[in-house]
Amino acid sequence: MTTRTRRTSEEDRKLAKTLKESKAPAISRAAAILRLLGKSEAPLGLQAIARALGLVPSTCLYVLRALVAEEFVAFDPDTKRYSLEAGVLTLARHWLKRNQFTDLVQPELDRLSQAFDVTMLGVNIVGLDHMIVVAVSQSGNNFQLSAQIGSRFPALISATGRCIAAFGGYPDAELESRFNTLRWDDPPTLDEWKGQVEQTRAQGFGVDEGNYITGVTVVAAPVWKSRGALSHAVVATGIGSALKRTGLPPLQDALLSSAQTLTVQLGGEPA
Amino acid sequence: MTTRTRRTSEEDRKLAKTLKESKAPAISRAAAILRLLGKSEAPLGLQAIARALGLVPSTCLYVLRALVAEEFVAFDPDTKRYSLEAGVLTLARHWLKRNQFTDLVQPELDRLSQAFDVTMLGVNIVGLDHMIVVAVSQSGNNFQLSAQIGSRFPALISATGRCIAAFGGYPDAELESRFNTLRWDDPPTLDEWKGQVEQTRAQGFGVDEGNYITGVTVVAAPVWKSRGALSHAVVATGIGSALKRTGLPPLQDALLSSAQTLTVQLGGEPA
DNA sequence: GAATAATATTCTATATATTGAATATCTGGT
DNA sequence: ACCAGATATTCAATATATAGAATATTATTC
Numbered sequence: 001m002t003t004r005t006r007r008t009s010e011e012d013r014k015l016a017k018t019l020k021e022s023k024a025p026a027i028s029r030a031a032a033i034l035r036l037l038g039k040s041e042a043p044l045g046l047q048a049i050a051r052a053l054g055l056v057p058s059t060c061l062y063v064l065r066a067l068v069a070e071e072f073v074a075f076d077p078d079t080k081r082y083s084l085e086a087g088v089l090t091l092a093r094h095w096l097k098r099n100q101f102t103d104l105v106q107p108e109l110d111r112l113s114q115a116f117d118v119t120m121l122g123v124n125i126v127g128l129d130h131m132i133v134v135a136v137s138q139s140g141n142n143f144q145l146s147a148q149i150g151s152r153f154p155a156l157i158s159a160t161g162r163c164i165a166a167f168g169g170y171p172d173a174e175l176e177s178r179f180n181t182l183r184w185d186d187p188p189t190l191d192e193w194k195g196q197v198e199q200t201r202a203q204g205f206g207v208d209e210g211n212y213i214t215g216v217t218v219v220a221a222p223v224w225k226s227r228g229a230l231s232h233a234v235v236a237t238g239i240g241s242a243l244k245r246t247g248l249p250p251l252q253d254a255l256l257s258s259a260q261t262l263t264v265q266l267g268g269e270p271a
Numbered sequence: 272m273t274t275r276t277r278r279t280s281e282e283d284r285k286l287a288k289t290l291k292e293s294k295a296p297a298i299s300r301a302a303a304i305l306r307l308l309g310k311s312e313a314p315l316g317l318q319a320i321a322r323a324l325g326l327v328p329s330t331c332l333y334v335l336r337a338l339v340a341e342e343f344v345a346f347d348p349d350t351k352r353y354s355l356e357a358g359v360l361t362l363a364r365h366w367l368k369r370n371q372f373t374d375l376v377q378p379e380l381d382r383l384s385q386a387f388d389v390t391m392l393g394v395n396i397v398g399l400d401h402m403i404v405v406a407v408s409q410s411g412n413n414f415q416l417s418a419q420i421g422s423r424f425p426a427l428i429s430a431t432g433r434c435i436a437a438f439g440g441y442p443d444a445e446l447e448s449r450f451n452t453l454r455w456d457d458p459p460t461l462d463e464w465k466g467q468v469e470q471t472r473a474q475g476f477g478v479d480e481g482n483y484i485t486g487v488t489v490v491a492a493p494v495w496k497s498r499g500a501l502s503h504a505v506v507a508t509g510i511g512s513a514l515k516r517t518g519l520p521p522l523q524d525a526l527l528s529s530a531q532t533l534t535v536q537l538g539g540e541p542a
Numbered sequence: 543g544a545a546t547a548a549t550a551t552t553c554t555a556t557a558t559a560t561t562g563a564a565t566a567t568c569t570g571g572t
Numbered sequence: 573a574c575c576a577g578a579t580a581t582t583c584a585a586t587a588t589a590t591a592g593a594a595t596a597t598t599a600t601t602c
Contacts, residue, residue, distance in 0.1 A: 018340060023589065026297040026559080027337035038365030047579055059560055061581070066298035069289060071397050078497065080568085080580070084366040086395040086403040092363030093421025094309030095355045124357040126342050132357040150364025226349070294559065297589080318549055327591050332551070351550070351598085 012054045029055060029063050034072060034084065043074075043081035092150070101223075101232050102135045104265050108234065108258045109137035116251045118238035123220075125231055128155050128170055128178065134232075157182055159220035160233045162206035165197040167222050167230050169271060185214040205256050207248075210240055217243050219252055221259035224268035231268070234259045283325045300326060300334050305343060305355065314345075314352035363421070372494075372503050373406045375536050379505065379529045380408035387522045389509035394491075396502055399426050399441055399449065428453055430491035431504045433477035436468045438493050438501050440542060456485040476527050478519070481511055488514050490523055492530035495539030502539070505530045 015032050019025040032053050037044060044052075050060040064082055067073035071087035096102060105122035113120040122135035133151040155164050156178055165175050179190060188196065188211050200206040205221040212218060217240040225231035236255055243251070263269065286303050290296045303324050308315065315323075321331040335353055338344035342358035367373060376393035384391040393406035404422040426435050427449055436446050450461060459467065459482050471477040476492040483489060488511040496502035507526055514522070534540065 022337050022340065023333035024297045024301075024337040025589080026295045027301050027334060028341060030295075030298050030301065031341035031343065034362055038362055038369075041369070045579070046581090056561055057579085058562075058581075058583095062294035062559080063298060066293050066295040069293065070299065070302035071401065072302065074397075084362065084369065086366065086370075086397060086405055087423075088359070088362040088366050089403060089405060089421035090423050091305055091309055091355065091359040091421075093419055095357065095359050098309075098312070098355065099357075126345075126357060130342065130358075132360060134357055134360060148364055150360035150362075152358075152361050296559080316549070317551090328549085329551075329553095329592075330590055333589080 015053060026063060026066075029053070029059070030067055030072075033060070033063060033067065033082075034088075037073065037082060037084045040083075043076065043079065043083035045079075045081050049082065096134075099134065101225075101262070101266065104262055105135050105232075105234060106137070108262065109135055112234075112236065112251075112254055112258065113137040113139045115254065116236065116238070116243075116246065118236045118243070118251070121235040121237065123153075123160060123233050123235055125155065125160075125164060125168075125233065128164070128168065128174065130155055131160055131164075131233070154178075154182055157184070158212035159206040159208040159218040160235055162193075162197050162200040162208070163220050163222040163233055164230065165193075166201040166206065167271065169228065169230075184211050186211050203252075205252055205259070207252075215240050217248070219248070219255055221255045222270075223259050223262045223266065224270055225263075225266045226268045228271035229268065230271075231266075232262070234262065286324060297334060297337075300324070300330070301338055301343075304331070304334060304338065304353075305359075308344065308353060308355045311354075314347060314350065314354035316350075316352050320353065367405075370405065372496075372533070372537065375533055376406050376503075376505060377408070379533065380406055383505075383507065383522075383525055383529065384408040384410045386525065387507065387509070387517065389507045389514070389522070392506040392508065394424075394431060394504050394506055396426065396431075396435060396439075396504065399435070399439065399445065401426055402431055402435075402504070425449075425453055428455070429483035430477040430479040430489040431506055433464075433468050433471040433479070434491050434493040434504055435501065436464075437472040437477065438542065440499065440501075455482050457482050474523075476523055476530070478523075486511050488519070490519070490526055492526045493541075494530050494533045494537065495541055496534075496537045497539045499542035500539065501542075502537075503533070505533065 011032075015028060018028045022028050033049060036049060036052055046057055046061055046064065049055070049064070050057040053060070055063075064073060064075070068075045068082075068085075071085050074083050074085040075081075076083075101124070102122065109120035109122055112118070117139045119139065120137045121133050123131045124134045125131050130152045133149055136149055153160075155161060156175065161182075176190065179193060196206070205219060208218040210216065216237060218235060218237045220233045220235040222230055223232040223234060234255055236251055282303075286299060289299045293299055304320060307320060307323055317328055317332055317335065320326070320335070321328040324331070335344060335346070339346045339353075339356075342356050345354050345356040346352075347354075372395070373393065380391035380393055383389070388410045390410065391408045392404050394402045395405045396402050401423045404420055407420055424431075426432060427446065432453075447461065450464060467477070476490060479489040481487065487508060489506060489508045491504045491506040493501055494503040494505060505526055507522055
């Protein structure tokens, strides 16, 4: 490891850009630190954090101290290492408490996961950047696919991604450039994908058969929280071969019906 | 409602103080906003947020924009209202994933809640300010006491508070001034409380019989994560009359034993 | 539907958060 | 136990985030 290591990862570039444009760069720095600490296996020291994010150590120190004062970051005075603090749980609790979508989907997810022996997810769509899993129901019978509340995925990936592309109302150019950054086990070509998005728009739900994860089939149906504002999705995931046996159509129908019910309950309607 | 309303709540004063002393005030502002949005029933507009926290609207706007960019806050362009975003779940997920205490306590909590028909909590002690519930197990048989992961309590309250006072190594003056800010259903006098803290130190666990919540008995035992660093507690709560029937001592012994096991597993030891 | 009040947003001077170098402190190897 | 190499922390100059007034937008009242 030489003294001069220019490490400018993708994350760094994004952070650097945000910092330039923002009128409150300390917050971008804080968020980057929180995410880094979240990803990290072990607590990190000041230098490690500053280097990983391309921050000035002294600035980084001040941000860390503020985060410690706010109880988002824990500081061990003995080792001088930083890690996430339990305070982040409190925010999550508040979010869950106030969110009606989670309350409304949970029974639907439980019902569908039982009926079709699949893992059901409720996801929140956050702009064109990400979707976040906010509710889960596992069937419990078969091999369980791991998926946890709080998991983040790129917006356009898998079946849900096709829904977002189909119903999000984003310009083609934007979609294409983001499509190119996605990682799939078995990537579709852009043309294939566009065709699938078109099909999603036509039939009202999206399907991913082994593209995102080999052997896994994903079906997703969109939920609107107000006119034209695509906000959530109901998602079913299962081993492709197992789903083939029972047949996809009944699941797709049930999923679509659930999503439509939820849209009504949330006071929304499709664009 | 007159035009001139000078609202300087306790929270405001604390925020104001933090802002002066911090080298990264934007982060204190951001944290205050996140907590406010967490508490709020409905999404809030810019003015409402700025007024509640004593912030300058323009500054508040810049902070909010940064928080929206970082996906911690959701912005509805139609209503121009802000609320917590699902992104906060992601941080919580990471925290839970990395935290070994939660993994280690959960089976203990489940075992004890079953054995004694009580609600068991694992709590994280954050300085002298707060404790945060990080794991829960309900017995399921009797009337369930509500308690959720992420709940925050003042550090010195109830049975756990007596543990923190007894084993935290904080100066008496500090303890007394904080004791005076606590809210109990049936507050003990300072002298009574000091006696109970003394007893807690002697017997190794704390008890609260109806002081914090009328009719509810709470027992708490401390867990250390390193030499002298009080970091967690195992807590049992139940209806006082029900606990009387079975007798407290067996529960207290089991609790103390669990806490000691956990201390060893975490590599800590009492001061 | 016009007028008014309230709210959100832009803009600019200035107090200050950030930087980068200097200093203190810790860590690991011999 | 000492010394190097690394890490954490302080400090003063300056680039810039912030406050407050000015403007644009939205909501409310008559």
